[in-house]
Amino acid sequence: MSVYLQAPLAGADLEKLAGLKAGDRILLNGVIYTARDAAHRRMAQALERGGELPFPLKGAVIFYAGPTPASEGRPAGSIGPTTAARMDPFTMPLLERGLKGAIGKGPRAPEVKEAFARFGAIYMVAVGGVAALLGSRVRASEPVAYPELGPEAISRLLVVEMPLFVAYDLQGGDIFQAMRTE
């Protein structure tokens, strides 16, 4: 059984988050944004200067990913999650401004895990190293900001049934702990 979510998260989809459990399968549709290390640093610097972010954060889902360039005739290249913990130092200000979902791989710092629950936001994991498969679920991709960062630029993606797993639910459930103590 999979739960369908539509990004950006709003209305009924946002309400669904409270009912999710760590380990649940998600099929994500809609519009999401790629941002990884260098883009997070740029966004943090922009916020420190009181500036605007290059995309609307309200209800947004960020995919910690740097895809390969698309081959001719394809909407996107291969895409997959990078280690989410490296984004931990930059995540709190984004949650404060309305970020509702993040996609990465691996566990996060305890305070970041707690912050996702506190802000009613969901951290999901994608399987790492299955980037051809995940890339086939991207139907459109366009650059949004920081093109000079190359693969670390921010892109807007239209995704269809992107397969994900709930890593941290809003009740404190944790896919990484739950699995290990079983």
Place this chain on the structure above:
Amino acid sequence: MRTLSLDALREAVTKLALEAAFDLPGDVQSALETALAAETAPLGREVLSMILKNAAMARAERVPLCQDTGMFNVFLELGPGVCLKGPPAPAVDAGIAMATSEGHLRASLVSDPLVGRGNTGDNRPAFLYVEGAGIENQVRLTVMPKGGGSENVTALKMLLPTATPEQLVEVIVEHVKEKAAFACPPVVVGIGIGGNADGALKLSKKALLRDVRKPHPEPGYRRIEETTLEAINRLGIGPAGLGGYFTALAVMIEKAPTHIACLPLGISLSCHALRRRSVVL
């Protein structure tokens, strides 16, 4: 005496880099299939199925298996009597740059590690290891791209020279327990024992080149590999860290002589997409 042209070297590097990016090696594919047949955890099974489906898609459509097309480790073994008409590094770099543009690989390298971190745009430079080794007049070339996430969990431990094999296994298992979830498990664990400090790390990377289905030729080391693998696979981290038996597919050791005061231990983890290709030129 035989002369290898730099053009031939460049072309071979391009070909191997592309094959490595698109086509999961047979030994790794087979180890993943064996794992799927034995895995009992539902999420673990689902992840292993996705990994195998992804490998089939990437191979058929000639697209990268992983978006992190990696930093390119290139091992060049020159047999006795082989002559190169100039330094190999520029030819190897040119081969990688060509593969990057032809194969739409991700440009994943920055020229300065600290200040600026500007992308080199074409995956140059490669990380080249040249050795005089092997058979008369023969050249063996291996390309092993490795992702940044798995490189980040590399470790060097300088153990006491009096450490026992059991203690060494414990150190490896503890490291894998802490870091495997960041390196796209099921991982392949490359272990370098002995040498000097940087030598142990290099050995741990070279260990990843061995066929993952083949045990160590020496029985003592074979037992250490088996014990370590069993202990790792009791951790429960599982495929993609989502729970299950297969946290690792293999543990492979390379060793070298060392100093009386030393017992260096290098640990390199590869993600499940252990990509490498070799050719004899």
